[in-house]
Amino acid sequence: MIRPPSRGSLSRRFLLTRLVGLGSTLLALVTRSAGSRAGERPQAAFAARDETTVLAELFGSAPAQVSSAIRIDVASFIADGAVVPLQVSVDTLHDVSSIAVIAPRNPVLLVAHFELHPRALPEVATRIKLAMTQEIVVAAQTSAGVLLNRRRVEVARGGCA
């Protein structure tokens, strides 16, 4: 015998679906407020004066995990800091949605921030300027959290003039 659904079970289902809906809305709000928004220039990260603030503005406050999955290909000794070839790749099975290149001892710390569509592989190359000898920081937002790696580059002549 099939009983018509009682008032109690209906309201419970109603309550549960509403709760789930509310939860996902809140989660979306939280994840959006943490870190920069897609397509928009991360102005606060470019203006930041220290590495921690740059990372927080880009990726939110969740700690980045140091990982060798981030490969930083750059010469360890550079004669002229005005043109430093740099190649970055993220070796992961997770989706990579953005990659940031930070030079903590440059006048503007954040050098470049790449937003990647699923169509783009997590590999980019460019040429940057380095003001002095320092450890380049590369961080990536993956679907499994923020990964980060560092690479020291000695610079004979600074290139930010």
Next chain:
Amino acid sequence: MTDSIRVRAERLADILELRILIAHPMTVATGEGAMRVAGHFITRVDVEYGGEVVLVAHFEQGVARNPLLVCRLRPATQTDEIAIVWRDNLGEHDRLTMMV
């Protein structure tokens, strides 16, 4: 001034590699106070493929002059159009489209 952008597109096995070279001075801000001279640099490069944006590069003065941007895409089965768009902090911009 479409000749500010040069692109070399290469299809490797299952990858489409784009080497984008943009002619731009990319100068940094110098001086303090009244002596301050603003820099001139590209702030954004968009790479579009088949009508959708596949990569956005946000730049600052720390990218070297005549910026190079190499990226790798998962290619479509048939020929499709790519578009490269840059704009700088003084409002200058340029766009190049080509079939790959």
